[in-house]
Amino acid sequence: MGRTVGIIGLGLIGGSMAIDLRRRGFAERVLGVEREPVNASAAEKIGLVDEVVSYDDCIARADILVVAVPVGSAVRMVCDILDRFQEMGTKEKIVIDVCSTKEQICLATHYHPCRAQFVSTHPMAGTEYSGPWAAMPNLFDGRACIFANSEESAPKAVKTIEALYDALNMRPLYMNATQHDVHTAYVSHISHVTSFALALTVLDKERDEKHIFDLASGGFSSTVRLAKSNADMWVPILTQNRENVLQVMDTYIEKMRSFREAIDNFDEDKVRSLINEANRIKKIIR
């Protein structure tokens, strides 16, 4: 093989990919780029990558570039890397992104002369933690990885990236970017917003009731867990997927309102039927 993979952004996703791609032999050498000096030296000390290099060096030396930075910067960076490919006259190098939103990045690159060398993916894995310290082996095992608009990429490039995700034990799913963004608004983005809102609600109350968290149950921890998620990652996701997220939020607020009304009206039958309906989620989640 002898493949060199360059990972730009050594956070939870980039760092975890680095660990498994090398350990499992997909990459012979893993280069890392990390803007934050503290994170860069941590990544080197932990041994996430073989070498922390500059952005320019990484593009020059890596066969596959993984852009694993927050989605706002990722759009600009993938375009810049494709520009560099063009300048270098290379047809062999591949760049991929791992963004949680796909429409803008696919739109921005659509007409690029080197579009075929870009494979847009979303490995559906993560935790509420971030930074190189959050990176872990086996993070991706058994989870789904979306390939968005893969018909715009060179078949050979897609094949290589399929092999990359196969090394991470992910199952590929193919869909268009627009469809992806609608779906993730429903099964990921809204969960984060509801957790943030829950944390805000309870923290407000905590101001005057100091011991409120003595009572926090396991259920509360589970629903509020995502509220630990990082603003640098989530502000651009919610902004880029604004329209879908707003639509889901509206449905959600409407559901909360029917619940509120039923409770307010002592309408036990209505509360019961809402809960029974919600219980249908059992068939779907585990």
Add this chain to the structure above:
Amino acid sequence: MGRTVGIIGLGLIGGSMAIDLRRRGFAERVLGVEREPVNASAAEKIGLVDEVVSYDDCIARADILVVAVPVGSAVRMVCDILDRFQEMGTKEKIVIDVCSTKEQICLATHYHPCRAQFVSTHPMAGTEYSGPWAAMPNLFDGRACIFANSEESAPKAVKTIEALYDALNMRPLYMNATQHDVHTAYVSHISHVTSFALALTVLDKERDEKHIFDLASGGFSSTVRLAKSNADMWVPILTQNRENVLQVMDTYIEKMRSFREAIDNFDEDKVRSLINEANRIKKIIR
């Protein structure tokens, strides 16, 4: 010791108590009462209790009665059991409840001549599953157990029930019933409502987008987990704690609205500050 404990309602909580109270030697004999024939025979087959008996037999034979039925029925049942104590002229028997709401049950029993023989508790443990099949050993270990208005119970009765929860490895917290209901609205009841609403939102969408759940992330499962919770248990909790729950829901809906507005207005600074504020939950939850 030679204590006989009678557990009325062999679901998740009653069944799990039965397992550990006998196994750990607090009870020499555990009697069970279960209205649903299927559950009753399951409880006997699994060996949750030594014997499934009638409600009357249980009251006659047990030294400590644990009322572990949904909160609506629990209020009536505890009153009825105190009536029986009075008729029997016993001063030794104790009845406890394990309800998630405390105000109504404490109010209903407040003037009962045998009030001192009632200890009102809320062991803060559970899962989203219900019925005797959901019962498990060690469910309560390390969690908090609330004693509500314990100054209305006989000190000797409180001491016995403290020993009971000590056998379950729970740490006791003492508070008044009103305060309890406010706190649980914030750190437990609202989590259930937000999960129900999330499930309803996503299930609505699923009607026209069949494959939406292929994308469900671990984060989604975690926030929606409580939506599997049982209506028989949750309708009466939300009804009994109506005023507190409505107040928390109002704050919550307001937080969702500020989020919505910030996203709608492309106000990234506001979204960032809401997320940063929500992140303070880190200090509190693990």
